[in-house]
Amino acid sequence: MLRASCLCGDVTWQFDAPVEWMSHCHCSRCRKAHGAAFATYVAGTAASFRLDGAERVKRFPSSPGSERPFCGRCGSVVPAANANGQVFAPAGNFLDDPGVRPLAHIFVASKAPWSEIRDALPRFDAFPEGIDAAIVADRAPLDPPGRPRGSCLCGAVTFVVEGKPLMARHCHCGRCRRARSAAYASNLLTRADGVRFTRGTDRFEEYKVPEARFFTHVFCRTCGSTVPRIDRGRDLAIIPLGSLDDDPGMRPMEHIFVDSKAPWLDLPDDGLPRHPAAPPWAIPPSP
Numbered sequence: 001m002l003r004a005s006c007l008c009g010d011v012t013w014q015f016d017a018p019v020e021w022m023s024h025c026h027c028s029r030c031r032k033a034h035g036a037a038f039a040t041y042v043a044g045t046a047a048s049f050r051l052d053g054a055e056r057v058k059r060f061p062s063s064p065g066s067e068r069p070f071c072g073r074c075g076s077v078v079p080a081a082n083a084n085g086q087v088f089a090p091a092g093n094f095l096d097d098p099g100v101r102p103l104a105h106i107f108v109a110s111k112a113p114w115s116e117i118r119d120a121l122p123r124f125d126a127f128p129e130g131i132d133a134a135i136v137a138d139r140a141p142l143d144p145p146g147r148p149r150g151s152c153l154c155g156a157v158t159f160v161v162e163g164k165p166l167m168a169r170h171c172h173c174g175r176c177r178r179a180r181s182a183a184y185a186s187n188l189l190t191r192a193d194g195v196r197f198t199r200g201t202d203r204f205e206e207y208k209v210p211e212a213r214f215f216t217h218v219f220c221r222t223c224g225s226t227v228p229r230i231d232r233g234r235d236l237a238i239i240p241l242g243s244l245d246d247d248p249g250m251r252p253m254e255h256i257f258v259d260s261k262a263p264w265l266d267l268p269d270d271g272l273p274r275h276p277a278a279p280p281w282a283i284p285p286s287p
Contacts, residue, residue, distance in 0.1 A: 163194015
């Protein structure tokens with residue numbers, strides 16, 4: 001049995017049979033929906049799948065004939081079924097080792113400019129060969145070019161990063177993996193006043209992990225996408241890099257909470273510092 005849950009635990013699911021075909025998707029829609037460098041999914045059968053907490057699940061029609069479900073309380077992406085009896089589940093939410101490992105990167109032609117693929121897995125510009133499915137065009141940013149722009153998947157929330165980037169990092173903690181439903185969270189940090197929202201602040205939902213000191217997931221109530229969180233107490237804006245439409249001009253500088261990383265993920269040899277848990281600073285001191 002393979003168990004998984006959303007961040008808040010209101011939605012749980014399991015597979016009673018093995019899952020297969022784990023892949024990393026770099027399309028812009030997955031990046032926005034998950035607020036991450038890529039989304040990692042596995043395929044299972046509907047006959048072996050059970051979901052509890054369906055009353056909490058909301059759905060966003062992201063493309064014709066396709067919906068992206070998420071927990072309406074905490075914003076985690078949850079599994080989606082198709083008409084062929086398959087269930088596609090985000091790997092970041094697993095509480096157990098799924099027993100499979102990534103087989104490929106897909107939609108690498110849409111890869112984020114700040115993300116590098118460093119493993120030897122096969123790469124496909126779009127869908128792998130043999131999959132006959134429509135490719136949906138990216139949405140154009142709604143704000144004029146200039147400073148780095150970002151948005152949620154549905155476009156209801158848009159923002160501009162006006163502050164100086166202070167740090168970018170990958171976080172592998174279990175909370176980040178379940179909140180983003182991804183291999184890890186990739187965040188850009190700037191000062192609290194460094195993000196200007198141009199649309200949609202009335203669409204924000206917020207879930208604070210009760211036992212956490214800081215951990216709060218802010219997401220769009222329409223599509224579930226992670227959006228920037230403003231932490232006035234620490235004078236920080238935490239921006240999900242996957243939500244950006246433009247190159248922020250900074251690359252991730254470290255991995256944190258590496259001791260909690262997903263068992264199915266091999267960290268690339270990227271030369272970045274690795275912290276077993278929290279780093280000794282929110283923002284590294286200036287040299």
